[in-house]
Structures are given as structure tokens and as C-alpha cells.
Amino acid sequence: MAGRRRITVKVNGVExxxxxxxxxxxxxxxxxxxxxxxxxxxxxxxxxxxxTVLFNGRSIRSCLMFAVQADGAxxxxxxxxxxxxxxxxxxxxxxxHHALQCGxxxxxxxxxAYELLRDNPDPTEEEVRLAIAGVLCRCTGYKQIIxxxxxxxxxMRGK
Amino acid sequence: MKPSAFEYFTASTVAExxxxxxxxxxxxxxIAGGQSLVPMMNFRVAQPEVLIDINGIKELDYIRQxxxxxxxxxxxxxxxxxxxxxxxxxxxxxAExxxxxxHASIRTRGTIGGSLVHADPAAEIPVAIYGLDAxxxxxxxxxxxxxxxxxxxxxxxxxxxxxxxxxxxxxxxxLPQKTGWSFVxxxxxxxxxxxxxxxxILFMGKGGVCKEARICLGGVGPTSIRAEEAEExxxxxxxxxxxxxxxxxxxxxxxxxxxxxxxxxxxxxxxxRVFVQRGLAEAxxxxxxx
Ligand SMILES: Cc1cc2nc3c(=O)[nH]c(=O)nc-3n(C[C@H](O)[C@H](O)[C@H](O)COP(=O)(O)OP(=O)(O)OC[C@H]3O[C@@H](n4cnc5c(N)ncnc54)[C@H](O)[C@@H]3O)c2cc1C
Ligand code: FES
Ligand code: FES
Numbered sequence: 001m002a003g004r005r006r007i008t009v010k011v012n013g014v015e016x017x018x019x020x021x022x023x024x025x026x027x028x029x030x031x032x033x034x035x036x037x038x039x040x041x042x043x044x045x046x047x048x049x050x051x052t053v054l055f056n057g058r059s060i061r062s063c064l065m066f067a068v069q070a071d072g073a074x075x076x077x078x079x080x081x082x083x084x085x086x087x088x089x090x091x092x093x094x095x096x097h098h099a100l101q102c103g104x105x106x107x108x109x110x111x112x113a114y115e116l117l118r119d120n121p122d123p124t125e126e127e128v129r130l131a132i133a134g135v136l137c138r139c140t141g142y143k144q145i146i147x148x149x150x151x152x153x154x155x156m157r158g159k
Numbered sequence: 160m161k162p163s164a165f166e167y168f169t170a171s172t173v174a175e176x177x178x179x180x181x182x183x184x185x186x187x188x189x190i191a192g193g194q195s196l197v198p199m200m201n202f203r204v205a206q207p208e209v210l211i212d213i214n215g216i217k218e219l220d221y222i223r224q225x226x227x228x229x230x231x232x233x234x235x236x237x238x239x240x241x242x243x244x245x246x247x248x249x250x251x252x253x254a255e256x257x258x259x260x261x262h263a264s265i266r267t268r269g270t271i272g273g274s275l276v277h278a279d280p281a282a283e284i285p286v287a288i289y290g291l292d293a294x295x296x297x298x299x300x301x302x303x304x305x306x307x308x309x310x311x312x313x314x315x316x317x318x319x320x321x322x323x324x325x326x327x328x329x330x331x332x333x334l335p336q337k338t339g340w341s342f343v344x345x346x347x348x349x350x351x352x353x354x355x356x357x358x359x360i361l362f363m364g365k366g367g368v369c370k371e372a373r374i375c376l377g378g379v380g381p382t383s384i385r386a387e388e389a390e391e392x393x394x395x396x397x398x399x400x401x402x403x404x405x406x407x408x409x410x411x412x413x414x415x416x417x418x419x420x421x422x423x424x425x426x427x428x429x430x431x432r433v434f435v436q437r438g439l440a441e442a443x444x445x446x447x448x449x
Contacts, residue, residue, distance in 0.1 A: 005167070022167035022210065025201075044160060045198035052264055058238075059264040064197040068167055069212060112264065133349050134262025 007071040011036065012080035020067045027051040029067035030077060038078040038107050042136075049135030052108040053077050059115045078107035081114065090114055093152035094145070101139035108135040113149045121157045125150065162200035165207055171215045173298055173327060180323040181300055183209045189325060190214075191234060191273035194265050219272070219327060222246060227333050233272025233326045237284075238263060240271055249333040252340040252358060256287040259342070262350050272326045275311070278318050278382070281352035285312060286377035287342060289385060290358035293331040299324035312382040337363050339446025343438040344377075345430050347421075353378055354422045355430045357410075359438040363446050367397050374406065374439070379414035379431055386410035389435065398443050407436035 004019045011034060018033055027041045030053070040050035044063045051062040054076040081088035087095070090113055100106045109132055116123055116131040123131070128149045129142075137145065170176035180187055188207035190196055191214070199205035213219065219234035222243045229250050231240060240246055241257040260266055260274070260283050274284040275295060288295075289308045296305050299321055311318050320326065334340065339361035344353040356377035364370040372393035374386040389409035396402055416427035 003166070021164070023162045023164050025161070028161075044201045046194060046261075046265065049262070049264070055267075058267045060268050061264055063201070064193050064268065066167070066193075066197075066210075069193075069214065130349070131263070134264055 005068050005071070007068060009067075009070050009072070010074045012076055022066060022068050024067040025063055026053075026065040026067045026070055027062035029070075030062060030075070033067075036077050036079055040104055040107050042104065047136070048105070049108040049112070050105055052111045052135065054111060054115060059112050076111075078110050081110060088114075089155035090117070090149070090152045093148040093155070097144045097148035097151060099140060099145040099148035105135055105137040105139075109137065109145055113145075113152070116149070117153055117156045122153060123149075160201050160203060162197070163203060163206045166209045167212065168209065169212045169215050171217075173216060173218065173325065176211055176213050176216065176325055177298065177300055177323060179209075179211045180325070183211075184322055187211055189276075192236065192269040193273075194261075194269040195273060195277040195279070213325070224249065224333070225330075229331045229333060231271055231329045231331070233275075233328060234270050235272075237266035237269045237271060237274065241266060250291060250331050252290065252334070252342050252360065253284075253287045253331065255342045256283040256356075256358065259283050259344060259346075259350075259353075271329060275329065276318055276320060276326050278312055278314075278316050279352070280315050280381055280383075281354075281356075281378055283342070283344070283353070283356060283377070286356050286358045286375050286383045288329070288331075289383045290360050290373050290375040291331050291334075292373070293329055295326055296328040296330065297324045298327050305330075308383070314381040334360070335362065337446060337448075339363065339369075339442035339444070341438040341441035341445065343434050343441065345434060355379065355427055355434050357431070357434045357438040359435070359442040361393070361398065361439075361442045361446050367447075369393050369396055369398050369446075372406075374410055374435060376410060376414055376431055376435075379416040379427055384413065386413040386435070388413060393439075398439070400440075403436050403439045403443070406439060407432040410435040 008017045030036045042048040042050040046061050046064045053062045187209040190212050219232040221232040237257050241254050247254045294305050295311045341359050344356035346353050358375040360373040361369045362371040372390045374389050377383045389406040392406045411428050411432035414428050414431040416424045418424045
């Protein structure tokens with residue numbers, strides 16, 4: 001009964017048109033239908049933040065939304081950060097500061113950090129902590145991630 | 160896990176949503192922000208056969224002042240309420256309560272209406288709504304009803320909404336200038352659902368006297384409750400440390416919590432006392448302009 005639907009979404013500036021089952025989660029649509037596997041999927045119930053993407057400019061959890069609901073939306077995933085074969089300053093900072101080990105949380109961390117620095121180019125450490133608090137990291141202990149975001153701020157302002 | 164299959168409809172007006180609810184009755188669920196419903200669907204705790212998406216009902220997304228009330232459309236995102244200058248000025252306790260919900264990415268999707276209808280006994284918005292004495296406007300096939308918090312919330316995850324009714328609006332009386340207020344909660348980590356939450360509002364009269372006090376508790380029973388006997392201790396008084404101490408003890412007596420894996424009933428009751436006392440001290444400072 002559950003009829004498939006045709007949807008159009010713009011992801012990292014590229015327009016895609018696809019047919020989806022209503023029950024297709026947005027994260028699975030990104031990973032399996034569009035093969036953008038940078039966005040990770042962990043808990044599938046909103047708690048880990050690995051699946052965070054920007055949806056019409058604001059961060060959301062792509063495991064808590066159906067792809068059909070994204071019809072007409074603009075989405076940015078972690079693949080949208082680097083350009084011209086060069087890492088984004090945030091990604092550079094993550095590398096320099098050892099802000100990742102296994103890398104599972106990294107796409108979510110990068111997206112919330114990107115949103116933070118876009119809206120608040122000179123955040124306090126407290127604000128950085130609050131922004132990343134919703135993304136769980138089981139490796140780094142967070143300290144290096146906080147350092148990386150703070151280090152990336154002036155570079156992003158300079159851009 | 161993945162959700163089970165469902166049929167998907169979008170509604171672009173309230174009337175359309177209601178007629179879909181009438182057509183599919185128990186098989187259908189409204190989806191607003193999806194921040195409570197989709198986790199339940201992914202766990203297959205909820206398996207609706209029909210999903211009615213109300214995200215396209217633009218007429219339900221607004222925040223405005225009408226006389227002495229702030230009115231908020233049910234589909235307004237938690238994040239938009241939290242950041243609204245009007246809410247921050249006229250109902251700051253609501254903005255504060257919402258800022259404690261989960262994380263920004265959750266509040267960007269989650270709606271004020273969804274939180275109220277979900278009626279989680281550990282949700283922030285209902286506690287603030289009880290404290291503010293707000294009203295819920297619901298619409299169904301036979302028309303419109305306006306409900307007090309005590310009429311709207313029935314129990315754990317249960318409201319008095321009929322199967323084909325939807326919540327359309329929340330009406331919140333503006334807090335007068337100089338009102339003392341606070342929203343405090345106990346959580347293990349920032350963003351967690353709380354163990355205990357307390358909303359305190361002190362309406363001030365002449366000479367530093369508190370005309371009326373409201374103390375609302377969350378996490379101590381199936382719905383939020385007003386600690387009325389504790390409120391009476393403060394009404395008509397200049398609020399002293401001794402009165403705050405007594406009010407905290409009285410409020411803890413009103414609490415009827417159960418034990419779960421987050422906290423024992425005893426701990427919840429004692430933390431109710433502590434957080435009422437802290438909350439009242441904070442509210443008193445605000446009333447003084449401190
Ligand atoms: C990781 C995580 C952490 C969270 N932490 C917290 C927290 O700390 N505190 C807290 O309070 N909440 C928390 N939440 C829940 C969040 O606030 C939800 O957004 C909210 O409870 C539900 O709002 P929604 O718009 O997403 O509703 P949905 O999930 O879309 O719907 C919830 C229920 O309400 C019904 N419904 C929705 N809107 C209407 C309407 N207008 N009329 C009739 N029925 C309607 C739906 O049918 C469904 O049964 C958290 C969620 C997640 C995923
Ligand atoms: S996979 Fe979406 S929050 Fe964990
Ligand atoms: S680097 Fe492994 S989870 Fe964060």
C-alpha cells in the first residue's frame with residue numbers, strides 16, 4: 001500500500017531526483033541511495049548525533065526524519081565541507097589537534113561545529129562545549145575536539 | 160532498527176489534517192517534529208499504518224502577542240520559541256525551560272505542540288505550561304476546545320485529546336514586569352531528560368510582598384503538578400530564607416514519585432525539596448532585579 005514518492009533534494013549544491021519509500025530514513029537515503037556515506041548512522045534514535053546534517057541551514061538528526069519529508073530541501077553533509085581537493089579549515093584543525101581517533105562521531109562533530117562557527121564566529125569555550133554536547137564521542141575525551149574548534153574559529157573568520 | 164511501512168499523507172491545512180484523522184482513526188498518527196515519534200517508530204514501539212505530516216501547515220507556525228497573552232502555534236519549533244525576543248521578554252521562563260531540552264539539533268525540529276501532546280513526564284515544556292497557567296486550544300471535527308493544563312494532561316504520555324483532534328495553539332498569559340521566576344532541573348548530563356524539574360513564579364505586590372506564588376514540579380508523578388500547599392506558605396509574605404526552607408519541605412510532601420533506573424522515589428522526593436529551595440531563591444533574586 002505504501003506508495004513510493006518522487007522527491008527532489010539539493011545536497012551539497014547538487015540536485016538529486018529519486019523515488020523513495022515513505023519509511024526510508026533520511027540518513028539511509030543519503031548513504032544508500034545517494035551513496036554519500038560520509039554521514040554516519042549509529043543509534044537511530046536521536047541520541048548519538050553521528051547522523052547530523054544541515055537541513056535548510058540548521059543542524060538536525062537525519063535518523064529522525066523520513067526522506068519524503070526532505071522533498072524540496074537543501075541539505076549539507078560532511079562531504080560539502082572540503083572543496084577543490086582541499087580540506088575545510090575545520091577539518092584541518094581536527095587533523096592538527098588529533099580531534100578524531102576512530103572517526104565515527106566526526107561527521108556529526110564537524111557539522112555542529114560548522115553551524116556554531118557560522119552563527120557565532122568567536123565562541124567561548126563554554127559555547128563550543130554546549131554546541132558539541134549533543135554528539136557523543138567514545139574515543140577522544142572531547143578535549144581535542146574543543147581545541148580544534150577553537151583553533152578553527154579565526155581561520156574561518158579570515159576566510 | 161528501521162520503522163515498519165506506512166502510508167504517508169501531507170496536510171496543508173488544519174481541516175485537511177482533521178479529515179485525514181477522521182478517515183483513518185486509530186491507524187493514523189500525526190507527525191510534527193518527529194523527535195519523539197520517529198525514535199519510537201525506529202524501535203517499533205509505534206507502528207502507525209498512516210502518517211499525517213503537518214509540517215506543511217504554515218498557519219500553525221507563529222508567535223505573537225494578543226492583549227495580555229503570548230500565543231504560539233502548535234507547529235512552532237522549540238528552537239524558535241527559545242530564541243524569540245517576544246518570548247524572552249514576556250515569558251522568559253518558557254525560553255529558559257526550552258533551552259534545557261536535549262540539544263539544539265533536536266529543538267530545531269521538535270515543536271511546542273509535539274512536546275505537549277507527547278506528554279512525557281520528564282519533559283520541560285509541560286512544567287512551564289503548568290506554572291504559567293497556559294491554555295491549550297485543540298480543534299476537531301465538532302469544533303474547538305480550550306483546555307487548562309489540568310484538563311489537557313491526564314497521565315504518562317496521555318492527554319485528553321480525542322483521536323481526531325489536533326492541538327493548534329498555546330495561549331500563555333504574559334508575566335508582569337518584576338515577576339520573579341526560575342526554571343531549575345536535575346539532570347546527570349546537560350540535555351538529558353530531567354530527574355526533577357521545578358518552575359517557580361513569584362508575582363510581586365507592594366513593599367516586596369509576594370502576592371501569589373506558583374511552584375510546579377516535574378518528574379514526581381505521571382504529570383506535572385502544582386505544589387499548592389507550598390505556594391500558600393509564600394502568598395502574601397515577604398519571602399525569607401526560612402519561608403523558602405519551609406516551602407521546599409512542603410513541596411517534597413506533595414511529590415509522589417516512583418522509583419526507576421534513573422533515581423529512587425526517595426531521592427526524587429529529596430531533590431524536589433532541594434530544587435524548590437534553589438529555584439525559589441533564584442526567583443526571589445530576579446524579583447529584586449538581581
Ligand atoms: C535525543 C533526544 C533528546 C531529547 N531530549 C528531550 C528533553 O530533554 N526534554 C524534552 O522535553 N524533550 C526531549 N526530547 C523530545 C523533543 O522535545 C520532542 O521534539 C518533543 O517531545 C516532541 O515534539 P515533536 O514536534 O518532535 O513531536 P512528534 O515526535 O512529531 O510527535 C509526538 C507526538 O505528538 C503527536 N502530535 C504532534 N503534534 C501534534 C499536534 N499538533 N496535534 C496532535 N498531535 C500531535 C504525534 O502524533 C505524536 O504522538 C528529546 C528528543 C530526542 C530525540
Ligand atoms: S544515528 Fe542519528 S542520532 Fe544516532
Ligand atoms: S573519534 Fe571515535 S567516536 Fe569520536
